[in-house]
Amino acid sequence: MNELYNREEQKFSNLLSDLKKLPKIEAPDNFEFNLMTRIENKNFGQVEEERPKFNLLKFLAPSAAVLATVLLFFIFYPQKNDIPTQIANQSKAADSQSIAGNTANKNFESLFSKEEKKSSTPKREAVSQSNQNIAQNPSAVKSPAQFNQRRSVAVDDYISGANSNQNPALRGNIVNSGDQPIVDGFLVEKKTDKKTIEKFRSELDSLKKAQAKADSLKKAGK
Amino acid sequence: MVKRLSDLTDEVLIKEYQDSNTLEAYEILVKRYKDPLMNFVYRFVGDRDVCTDVVQETMIKFYLNKDSYRSFAKFSTWIYTIAANLAKNELKRRKRRVIFSIDNSDDEKSPQIEDKMFMAPDRAADSEIKNEIIQKALLKVKPVYREVVILRDIQDLSYEEISEITGLAIGTVKSRINRGRIQLQKLLKNIYKE
Numbered sequence: 564m565n566e567l568y569n570r571e572e573q574k575f576s577n578l579l580s581d582l583k584k585l586p587k588i589e590a591p592d593n594f595e596f597n598l599m600t601r602i603e604n605k606n607f608g609q610v611e612e613e614r615p616k617f618n619l620l621k622f623l624a625p626s627a628a629v630l631a632t633v634l635l636f637f638i639f640y641p642q643k644n645d646i647p648t649q650i651a652n653q654s655k656a657a658d659s660q661s662i663a664g665n666t667a668n669k670n671f672e673s674l675f676s677k678e679e680k681k682s683s684t685p686k687r688e689a690v691s692q693s694n695q696n697i698a699q700n701p702s703a704v705k706s707p708a709q710f711n712q713r714r715s716v717a718v719d720d721y722i723s724g725a726n727s728n729q730n731p732a733l734r735g736n737i738v739n740s741g742d743q744p745i746v747d748g749f750l751v752e753k754k755t756d757k758k759t760i761e762k763f764r765s766e767l768d769s770l771k772k773a774q775a776k777a778d779s780l781k782k783a784g785k
Numbered sequence: 786m787v788k789r790l791s792d793l794t795d796e797v798l799i800k801e802y803q804d805s806n807t808l809e810a811y812e813i814l815v816k817r818y819k820d821p822l823m824n825f826v827y828r829f830v831g832d833r834d835v836c837t838d839v840v841q842e843t844m845i846k847f848y849l850n851k852d853s854y855r856s857f858a859k860f861s862t863w864i865y866t867i868a869a870n871l872a873k874n875e876l877k878r879r880k881r882r883v884i885f886s887i888d889n890s891d892d893e894k895s896p897q898i899e900d901k902m903f904m905a906p907d908r909a910a911d912s913e914i915k916n917e918i919i920q921k922a923l924l925k926v927k928p929v930y931r932e933v934v935i936l937r938d939i940q941d942l943s944y945e946e947i948s949e950i951t952g953l954a955i956g957t958v959k960s961r962i963n964r965g966r967i968q969l970q971k972l973l974k975n976i977y978k979e
Contacts (some may be wrong), residue, residue: 578970578973581915581919582938583939585828588827588828589820590837594819602845607845607849
């Protein structure tokens with residue numbers, strides 16, 4: 564390796580000898596005098612103070628903070644695009660509530676059918692199925708929500724159109740109970756079928772009759 | 786027999802200056818290093834007045850920061866490091882000044898060595914002119930290469946010392962010296978015809 568460098572040096576021999584022959588520059592005669600005068604007078608003014616080293620983290624901190632704020636704003640601020648998903652969630656919840664309602668009715672029926680000693684297997688299957696639905700979707704049996712005062716809405720203003728300039732996202736407060744996510748728009752309410760109402764009424768009537776019969780039998784027994 | 790301060794080595798003198806704040810020790814070290822540093826800085830910067838200022842600043846830094854010298858290092862490499870850093874800063878400052886200067890003439894940017902290269906060979910042989918041409922060519926070499934070439938070929942420092950001064954590995958120092966020499970030889974092709 565050293566030989567290689569020696570060979571390299573030979574290649575530049577002329578240049579190297581000329582460089583070595585360059586005249587030596589000497590300090591001016593008053594160099595030391597000037598230096599010692601500066602030291603005695605404490606004239607160090609031109610000596611630069613060492614600058615603090617460049618720190619990438621410190622340099623990027625303000626911009627990172629701004630970026631984080633902007634990101635958080637976009638993540639948490641309710642977007643218009645979010646509203647369809649919220650509506651979908653609400654309709655899902657409404658569906659599961661109706662399932663829960665059906666399940667309750669069916670439980671009620673099965674309770675009384677035991678009394679009447681008219682047990683039917685398909686109904687039991689239906690009950691167990693709907694219980695599974697409840698287990699999968701616990702929001703179906705959610706307790707009625709507390710009304711949130713912060714989300715209170717002046718309905719009269721909406722009717723008169725006085726607050727049409729307000730944030731459209733707040734219109735959702737009219738239809739939800741307050742703790743639900745904000746919904747822009749109204750859910751289409753499905754009208755109850757007349758047949759279903761009559762069916763439930765007849766069931767309730769028959770239950771009442773059965774209850775009355777049971778009571779009269781008890782009285783007769785006494 | 787008590788040794789005179791001027792007979793002591795650099796390392797002993799700096800130790801004396803650090804421990805007892807003996808100004809005489811400082812003065813002796815200034816006397817020893819002012820000329821080698823002047824030569825090094827002049828070859829690097831190419832301006833005598835600027836060079837004097839840089840060496841003065843080097844000595845002031847040495848005076849103010851004597852405690853930052855550690856005894857395991859050679860004094861010569863320590864003082865050369867200070868001078869080299871100040872010289873590099875000066876070059877950067879000058880570069881900035883040239884960029885932002887309003888009356889920024891082209892003469893300032895290039896040292897115009899090309900004109901002199903096409904002189905008659907008999908004139909080029911004249912040693913004074915030759916030295917001037919070499920100095921101007923040296924200033925055209927990239928500063929990273931120039932620094933090591935000056936330290937090695939003009940100041941006669943060893944590769945180890947240059948490695949300590951520049952903070953580079955010895956291999957890097959050697960390759961930079963080689964590249965610097967190649968650049969210099971290319972710039973001086975009219976003098977060194979093969």
